[in-house]
Amino acid sequence: MSFQVFGTAVSRGVAIGRAVLVASSRLDVAHYFVDEAQVPVEVARCHAARDQVAEELTLLRDQLPPDAPAELAALLDVHLMLVRDEALVDAAVDWVRERHYNAEWALSAQLEVLARQFDEMEDEYLRERKADLEQVVERMLSVLARQADPTLGLAPRDFAGEDPLLLVAADISPADLLGFRDGVFKGFITDIGGKTSHTAIVARSMDIPAVVGTREASRLIRQDDWVVIDGDAGAVIVNPSPIVLEEYRFRQRQSELERARLARLRHTPAVTLDGEAVQMHANIELPGDAKAALAAGAEGVGLFRSEFLFMGRGGQLPSEEEQYEAYREAVEAMQGRPVTIRTVDIGADKPLDRAPAGDGRYDHVLNPALGLRAIRWSLSEPAMFRQQLRAIYRASAHGPVRLLLPMVAHMKELRQVRDCITRVRQQLVDNQQPTGQVELGVMIEIPAAALILDALLPLVDFVSIGTNDLIQYTLAIDRADESVAHLYDPWHPAVMQLLATVIGACRARGKGVSVCGEMAGDVAFTDALLAMGLRSFSMHPSQIAFVKQRILRADASKLAAQLPQLLGDEDPERVAKRLGWA
Known part of the structure; x- marks a missing residue:
């Protein structure tokens, strides 16, 4: 379904690409790309975090006192089931292999995908299980945080040959945005921010279209959605129709010609x-x-x-x-x-x-x-x-x-x-x-x-x-x-x-x-x-x-x-x- 989100235009131009969500978390999550040689390491980190959390939950369940409420043991069983569910860790591993996300980013991205699936469930009991999923992922992220190399940062890599990528986040710091300045993302969208916030200023320095202050974009847009950023009008078009997409592609070509003339x-x-x-x-x-x-x-x-x-x-x-x-x-x-x-x-x-x-x-x-x-x-x-x-x-x-x-x-x-x-x-x-x-x-x-x-x-x-x-x-x-x-x-x-x-x-x-x-x-x-x-x-x-x-x-x-x-x-x-x- 196509829809539009509006915000503040802070960097002109048109960008078209697939959405990459940097989901917010109660923990600080590092977001960076890894080289091909590092992919097996990040996959192993995902599996190690899953195994350690499963071990911790099993130990907690086995050490419950005899007079503990039965609901507590059942809750731990639910958490164990979630941590072992292939829809979580195996899908996160796919993000690592296909997009070269680091392990933390992959898990938080998959949490975003699954959380929205829970939100759409009709059964109230199942909807409430989203909180359990979030707690499990928080545990895994805590494990990964203890393992993390403090020297790692936002390291861009070349995505030549793949679909253009657009960054979508509740907010992103100027320092983090600078980590992506080598062309990984062709535009970005944030829920908060103003025309002269320093994040917007950095976007203009990168000369990429950007819209900030959309309030709901990071909640409404899904991973891999096709998105158009209209940096002139402050509009974001999600999953545009073929006619709209072609119109914006024409505008992109016109903009490139104008830049060439001014150059x-x-x-x-x-x-x-x-x-x-x-x-x-x-x-x-x-x-x-x-x-x-x-x-x-x-x-x-x-x-x-x-x-x-x-x-x-x-x-x-x-x-x-x-x-x-x-x-x-x-x-x-x-x-x-x-x-x-x-x-x-x-x-x-x-x-x-x-x-x-x-x-x-x-x-x-x-x-x-x-x-x-x-x-x-x-x-x-x-x-x-x-x-x-x-x-x-x-x-x-x-x-x-x-x-x-x-x-x-x-x-x-x-x-x-x-x-x-x-x-x-x-x-x-x-x-x-x-x-x-x-x-x-x-x-x-x-x-x-x-x-x-x-x-x-x-x-x-x-x-x-x-x-x-x-x-x-x-x-x-x-x-x-x-x-x-x-x-x-x-x-x-x-x-x-x-x-x-x-x-x-x-x-x-x-x-x-x-x-x-x-x-x-x-x-x-x-x-x-x-x-x-x-x-x-x-x-x-x-x-x-x-x-x-x-x-x-x-x-x-x-x-x-x-x-x-x-x-x-x-x-x-x-x-x-x-x-x-x-």
């Missing part, structure tokens, strides 16, 4: 019709992304999100040497173009796997978006922070590097960082380690920083506006919460006024200013940002050609003359549409 602009300078040159930079998550940025025509890296080096590691922080090698790789890949490295921005929807200090300070935070995150976290972990600064300054010996501080809100934070930089640079001099000149910048993503900008500017070389958080903190909207997603409004007059004020102040003081948030890569805002005087955009490499095309067709002086109309209206979006900007 010819990658070496064309971004200059407006009235001769204003605009810098086109790229946002990256990992050093390997720099090659894609260069291929897309980026003139530099405007935002290297260093926190992704810290995530998905079981809480083990990367060493100075590991960070240095990562930064050096990105710097060298950009071949003399500047690389802006943001210090680690951990917190909110980008948590570490566990607290690095191990003292519980980071656990159970009531409101992580307002808690110990970004520069606050770095300054609270001075040893870690100095280590990252040393790695960044060492990498600057290989090419131009700029250092960017996230979530600065206080002058004292900036002064603390500058003192830390002084000590780090002296350490490197004492150790005779070469460095280059590193420009220092701050992110304007808190209204307080925008209001004290005149005091901040003398202490920095440049400013980067993080519109995602600036909108979030200005409007008091949790951008990862789909229940308030409709209130997240980049066109809000307060947001427009802040952007214009920050850009104008930086230009008046001769300080470089760029926008590295999602607005920079959205062509609906290109004209408005040009009108405000912005001449440096940083976005995901896949978006550069679309924005550059818009810039090439724009007249910056005419746009600037119309800016007062935008800023003076209570509904800037309405004005932008009337002017033909949005």
Whole structure:
């Protein structure tokens, strides 16, 4: 039966493929693909978990006291029957052999299949046996967790020759999604999330269609269902009819032709019709992304999100040497173009796997978006922070590097960082380690920083506006919460006024200013940002050609003359549409 699910479109395009469900569990379940040579090992792990749980249940039943209720022994017999049922373990083994899932993923996937079969049973007693099945699988997953190799992670493999795969989950962390960035999945769907959640941002960086905030997709879609993701409309079509499928395949082909046409602009300078040159930079998550940025025509890296080096590691922080090698790789890949490295921005929807200090300070935070995150976290972990600064300054010996501080809100934070930089640079001099000149910048993503900008500017070389958080903190909207997603409004007059004020102040003081948030890569805002005087955009490499095309067709002086109309209206979006900007 065909049906549709709707959510928030976060990455454009069309993807068609078979659904791969990452089922949620009360236990943390690792999801990764294994090589052909590893398949027998994972099969053996499934069988070993079954045998151990069966042994445990048998022992429990045999050791029941004489006065134990008869129902308890019967319950254990049911659990034993379930654990030995070929519909569970043998079917999970098929997932391992056919899809190359690891054992944990295979068992949780088969649990999802069987749980839905129980839900559809008419007999109430049989329906209630689903809880027994879940308890059995939880036991097996616990056994597997004790056996697991902690070094294993989300390891993508090549699925050439097989049907395209689409990831469906209640939610998936940005770190996990990065594990699948090498082309395993052609799109993804989640139950929760918003347009500017970091999971959505990573999806755009991977340039794959995605829909989030569907609420029910992971419950309604079944393993191996044929699914269409309409990343433009925010729609998910499950088991589409042949006519609908062919229509979307046509749209896919049209999209590929459009991308091929725009690709010819990658070496064309971004200059407006009235001769204003605009810098086109790229946002990256990992050093390997720099090659894609260069291929897309980026003139530099405007935002290297260093926190992704810290995530998905079981809480083990990367060493100075590991960070240095990562930064050096990105710097060298950009071949003399500047690389802006943001210090680690951990917190909110980008948590570490566990607290690095191990003292519980980071656990159970009531409101992580307002808690110990970004520069606050770095300054609270001075040893870690100095280590990252040393790695960044060492990498600057290989090419131009700029250092960017996230979530600065206080002058004292900036002064603390500058003192830390002084000590780090002296350490490197004492150790005779070469460095280059590193420009220092701050992110304007808190209204307080925008209001004290005149005091901040003398202490920095440049400013980067993080519109995602600036909108979030200005409007008091949790951008990862789909229940308030409709209130997240980049066109809000307060947001427009802040952007214009920050850009104008930086230009008046001769300080470089760029926008590295999602607005920079959205062509609906290109004209408005040009009108405000912005001449440096940083976005995901896949978006550069679309924005550059818009810039090439724009007249910056005419746009600037119309800016007062935008800023003076209570509904800037309405004005932008009337002017033909949005």
